[in-house]
Structures are given as C-alpha cells and as structure tokens.
Amino acid sequence: MSLPVLLLVILALAAIAYVTGRGRAFRTASGDIRQLHSLPAYYGWNAALSVLLPALVVLLLWISIQPVVINNSVSALISEESVAESSLDLVLSDVRRVADGLDMAVETGALSAADARSLTSTGTDVRALLGSVGVALGSDVSEETLDAAQRYRGMSSYGAILRSVLVLAVGIGGFVIGFRASHKDFRARNTVERVVLGILIAAASIAILTTLGIALSLIFNTVEFFKVYPAADFFFGLTWSPSFGGGSELGIVPLIWATLYISLIALAVAVPVGLFAAIYLSEYAGSAVRAVAKPLLEVLAGIPTIVYGLFALLTVGPLLVDIFGQGGLLGLGWMKGGTAVMTAGLVMGIMLIPFVSSLSDDIINAVPQAMRDGSLGLGATHSETVKQVILPAALPGIVGAILLAASRAIGETMIVVLGAGAAARLSLNPFEAMTTVTAKIVSQLTGDADFASPEALVAFALGMTLFIITLGLNVFALYIVRKYREQYD
Template sequence: MPFTWLVLIILALAATGYVLGRRRALASAGGDARNLHSLPSYYGSNVAMWAVVPAAGVLLIWLLAQPYFVNARVLAMLPDSVVSEGSSLGLVMSDVRRVADGLDTAIEQGAMSLDQVRALDTGDTDVRAILGDVGVALGSDVGPDVLRAAQSYRALNTTGANLMTAVALLITLGGIAFAYSRSTADFRARNTVERGILALLMLAASVAILTTIGIVFALLFNTIEFFKLYPAADFFFGTNWAPSFSGRGGASDLGVLPLLWGTFYISIIALLVAVPIGLFSAIYLSEYAGPKVRGVAKPLIEILAGIPTIVYGLFALLTVGPLLVSVFGKDTVGWMSGGTAVMTAGLVMGIMLIPFVSSLSDDIINAVPQAMRDGSYGLGATQSETIRQVILPAALPGIVGAILLAASRAIGETMIVVLGAGAAARLSLNPFEAMTTITAKIVSQLTGDADFASPEALVAFALGMTLFVLTLGLNVFALYIVRKYREQYD
C-alpha cells in the first residue's frame, strides 16, 4: 500500500474515532452535555489523538530504521569480490538500488511481470538491456551478485512496507478501541487531551535542539575519522591547500589557514559595505523619513533579501568583476588581473547583507521607548544628539545581534564566492586577487560520486566542523556583548 494511502486511512479512522468517542460520551451522559466532565469535543479529540499519535510515532521510527536494516542485510549478501579496486560498498549499493528501482519500473511499465522478477536468473546477461529499455542508467555492469542483492533489496523493502502498514493500522485501531472504552461521563477527557497537546508542543520545541545535536555529532564523528587519516596539526596550522589524496590522504597538503583567511577577508569586506549602509538607512527610516517615504523605501530595501544568491553570483561575475577590472585592471592602475577577486565577492555580498542589517536595526531602533526620546528633547538635546547619545546606545544590543546575523550569513555564503572570488586558496592581503572560502571547498569536495568514507569527503566534514566552532565562538562573544550592554539599559 502506498504510504500516502496509509496516512489517509489513519486520518479517516481518526475522524471516525472522533465521532464515535463524542457520541459515546454523550450517550453515557444521557444526551445532556452538562453531565459530562469535559466538553463533548474533548472526548472525540481524545480518541482521535490516540488513533494518530502512537501510529505516527511507529511510522517515524520504522521509516528511519528500515533503510539501515535493509542495507545491512543486503550488504551482508555481497561477497568481497564485488567491491573491486577503486570502488566502494557505497557505490555498489547505489547500483543495487538502481537495479531494484529499474525492476520496479519494468513491472509498472509491463516490461516484466512480478513472477518473472522473482524467478529472474541471476546469470541473465540481458538484464542490463531490459533495464536500459525502461530508462535506468547503471554505473557498472550488472553481475549475478548485484542482481541477487537487488532482488533481496526489493523483497525486504516490500515486506517491510507491508509489515509497517499492518502494524500501523493495528496500533491505530487499538488506540481507538482503548480511548473509545474510556469515553464515559466521568472521564477527565480535557485533562488528558491538554497533557497530550503539551507533550506534542514540547516535542516540537525539541526538534531544533535535537537537530543541532545531530548536526554536531555527524560533523564530529566524521571529523574524527578524517584526523585518523591526516594529522590534525598539519590541518589547523598548514599554510598550503593542495589536495591530492594519494596514499589515504597523507600526501596532500590540507592546511586550512588559507581557506580561513579567504572566508574572513571576504566577510570583512562585505560587512564594511553592509553595516554602514544598513545602519544609516535604518536610522533614516526610523528617525527622519516620513510615513510615505518609509512605506516605499523599506519594502524596496527588503527586496534585496529575496533575490537568490545565484543571481548575486552572476551579478558579481558578469557586472561587478568586469567593472572593477576596468577601474583597477592592468590597463589602469595594474592592481587587478581578473574579474574574480576578493573585492568582487565582498562588494556583492555586502549588497546582499544590507537588508539584514537595515531591517533588523530599524525594528530595534523603533522598539526604543519614546519616553527616552522625549526625555532627551526635554533636556535640550537636538535630534542628532538624541540619536547618537540615547537611541543608538539603547539599541546597541539588538544592533550587535543584527550585525552578527549578517556576519554569519556572510561566512556561510557559497554561490557568490564560487562565481565572484575564484577558487585559489592563498594567503594574501591584496583584495584584488582571487581567493576562496571554506564553504566553496566543502562544495567542491562533496561534488561527484566520492565515497563518504574516503578522505576526499571526510575533509569536507573537518572543514564544516572548523567553521561551526568558529561561528559558535562568534555567537558566544556577541552574546557577552549583548548582555553587558543590556544590563545597563534595562
């Protein structure tokens, strides 16, 4: 049964349970809702909740656990001879999944019957041709072992899906029966429903925390695996980035310092553009502009935040880069030899960050109590003096947060860097030279079919972990600044 149908059936059963639970509660009270402990809707909601929540939990756990179980069973079937030199179990499993999907497609299109798939000879050399007829592209030859594994993969997934459907429906029906039996006039349905909703709200609130923990552990474990292959001291203190990954990564120069320098250099230039322009525009919109000007200018500034970063990257590559070359190129002052440079990416990224600083700072400045402005004016201060000495200090914690958000956005940007800054990893103070960042190298290392257990992929996790720690340190420092000044003005 398709998963969508299963969900719809569970929801239909829950709706039926709602009606039955409400009707039973009213019947137990002699048809008078005043004799019930809770409103009739609570009794129906209790039955519906018992129908949906346990089944949803089982489905979630099942969907997460089944792929690991199936992959482990299928990998155990594959002999060591299948994993040839230069390939990996991950790539072989990709072929197994493609063959299994091809067999499913062949059944759907009528090219093969289910009985033919089950009785398929594992030595049949026409399997590749059959799968090619239904549009399945394979990365390697389909041998008997791969075909046998694909058949088992299909069978295990089909069996798992059927068992999941049966278990989910049984749990749904059991939950309905249990809640229905408790739908009597004395049952405290409202308390039960509210406790259940509270648990669901707590679960929803914990999703962000659990996601962060999962990201940290995923980065940490893969980073540890990388440092088993490559010295950590060479990675953190090396000044050359020249990956070759021969000899399990030991022959590569993987110094992260050039990438860190490029990341911070481009981010600093972007902030030098975005912070003054964004802050000054926020001051103007909140303190000087009239309602009509503000109603037009603020939405226009915020449009910049909705432009895709790939468009900014193309703008840097096709417009800003050539413009800078015409001003600072070899034919003029001789500082810039190509359109891809730190300055190109920094300027365009700064334009992209203007609405982050402007909109947040504007809202923060507007949140400063009017009484503080009135008190300053009452003491004889001018508007500019009030802004400098009263409003901006009071809004400083929020402004620091806005700048931090812009800095985090700049550090994590990829497309503008790839198209505007180039791909050279170097340590240089010249802003008109091409450089690259950590995020750009993470993309380049994970592009292609590299196995995630190889040094080529593991180094991307080490780069990600480094960037995560640095960003975390920046957040902690900004939080310290915010709390220090907030104590002064609260």
C-alpha cells in the same frame, strides 16, 4: 498499500475518531454540555490523538528499521569479489536500481510479475530491459546482482504489507481506546494538554539534538584527521596545497585570512547601508513609506545565494574589471579577472543589508518613547536625539545584529565559490582571487577521493574550525542582545 495512501487512511481514521469521540461524550452527558468535565472538542482531540500518535510512531520506527534489515539481508548475497571490485555501497546502489527497474517494467507491462520473479541475467538482456524503462546502471547486471534485486523487491513488498497491517492495527486499537475513554467524567482537557506539551518539548528538543549531532559528527572526523595529519601544520601552516596522491600541505591560515577579509569587506558595505536604512525607517520615514520600503528591503534576504553568486560572476566582477583592470576606466591595472575578494565582498555585503537593517530597526524601535520625549523636551533637535540618545541606547543591540551578520558572512559558500575564485593565498590586495574555508570544504568532499585520507578528512577539520568561530559569534551576539533587552523590560 503505498505510504501516501496509508497516511491518508490514518488521517481519515483520526477524523472519524474525532467525530465519534466527541459525539459519545455528548451522549454520556445526555446532551447537556454542563455535565462534561471538558469542552467537547477536547474529547474529539483525545480520540484523534489516540489514533494518530501511536500509528505515526510505529510508522516512523518501521521506516527507519526496514531499510537496515533489507540491506543486511541483501548484503549476504553479495560476494567478497564484487565488494572488492568496487564497494558494498555501489553494489547495493545497483541492486536498488535493478529492483526499481523491475518494478517499473511490471507497472508498464513490459514484464509480468511472474517473469520478474524468475528472470535471469543469462536468459534475458536485463540491461536492455531496464534501459527501456529509463533505469541507468553503473555496470552490467550479473546473476548475483539480479538475485539480490529480486530478494530486495520481495522483502520490500512483504515489508510494505506488514507495515500497512501493523500501522492500521495500531490505529484501530487507538481508535477503540479513544472512543471508550470519551465519557463525560473523563479529564480530556488534561490529557490533551499533556500530549500537546510533550509534542512541544519534542519539537524544542530537535534543535538541541541536531546541534549535538552536528558537533559530534564533526568532532569524531576531526579527531581522525589529526591522527593522520599534524595539528600544528594545520593551524599554523601558510600553504594550502592538497594533493590526493600524497604530500599535501594543508595549512588553514590562507583560508582563514580570505574568509575574514571577504567578511570584513561585506560588513563594510552592509553595516553603514543597513544601519542608515534602519535609522531612516524607524525615525524619519512615514507610515506609508515604511510600509513599502521595509518589505522591499527585506526581499533581499529571500533571494537564493546562488543568484547572488551569479550576480557576482556575471555583473559585479566584469564591472570591477572595467573600472580597476588593465585598460579600464581608471587604468590602474589592479584587477586581472572578475573573480576577486572585492567582488565577493561587495555582493555579500548587499546580501547582508537586510539582516543588519531589519534587526537594527527592531532594536531602535525598542528604545522607550520616554527617552525620545525627554530629549526633545530639553530642546534637542530630532537629529541630535537620534545621535546622542537613541543610538547610544540601542548600541548593544546593534552590535549584536552586526555580529550575527558577521557569522552569516563567514559561513557563506556560493557567493565565494562564484565570486572570489579558488586560489588559496595570503595577500592584502582585495582585487586578487582568493578562497575561503567554506569553498574548500565543498571542493575536498567532491570527487573520488578516499574518505579516510587526510585530503578528505580535512574538510571536517575545516568545518569544525568554522563551527567554533560562528558559534562563538552567535553566542556573543545573543548575549549582547539579551542584555540590551533586559534594560527596558
């Protein structure tokens, strides 16, 4: 039984449990709802949860454990010579592709199930057979790989059968327990609410555990990097020149400089535009204008960053060259190519406008109306009230919104990759190409570099540095926003 079908069966069993559990509770109360401890729906949900939760837990555990067991068993068939030629991961990848290809060949009728079990690489052109069903391989199919693929298929098929039997058995067991518990004196509401509370706690814990996992993975790999490369050269080096053949100079200072430079230009665009837009929408715009303008402004936040990157590469960059380049409108010759700090900064600023405007709008609207009325009652004009009362009161929250936008700018990748170029340099000229920390994290982890080399591990040190910077900005911004909100609670 395939996984989607198994899930549908479990959901159907849970629905049946809901109906039967609710009905049994009514029967034990002789149809009088007043004799029930809880509302009828609680009895149904208790029966449904008795099916769903144990079955899904067993299914998740099985899905997590089965691949590990199969890979360990299949790895025993791989010789050390094959591993030495490439790597165990690449060999296992070929094994899985061959197994998938055999399954596809059986499904399409190109190969019978019996032939698939007895297939040998010498008796049949396996590569041609797999190519006929659209499976691409990185190397020729050896007898060893074919044997491992056949074991992989057998164990996967057997595991799928066991998984279906075990999950259905647990689901049916839960059905019986939930059905028998559906009695008029059973405290169904208490049980269901405890289960829901546990689900909510688990959902809230996911964010914490995810953050912890990200931090630990970065820390461990960063420690490995500093074992092979001096920390002082990394943090204070002025040259970024990785060389996968050795002799790399991995100073982070040029990358940090470009990251902060581009972020500063982006904030110089986003903050005034976003803040003025927020002031207009909250203090001057009518309800009809606000109902249209605010959603349209926030559409910018939903545009993928790759689209912004293409916009920077194909539109903003050439436009700046036409203005500031050699022979351009101003004839200054400052800009030699479309990729530059200014290009990425302007486009990133456009992307950040809805972040600043939306948060600032909410913060300005949170200022008590009594402060506005008091200012107007003392004879101040509307504009004076905005400048001297509302903005000072909302300033801590606005600063928090700007810091959140700054952390978003520092972590941006695609706009920088397409709009700012790839040159790591220290320069004050915003019309020169530079690159940032995020762009180099991508470049250092792509390709065929040895994962244990400093040129690859440096990506984790870069990521850890960026993580600390953005985490600090976020914590500081949240502190300011919460402090501001407490003033008017």
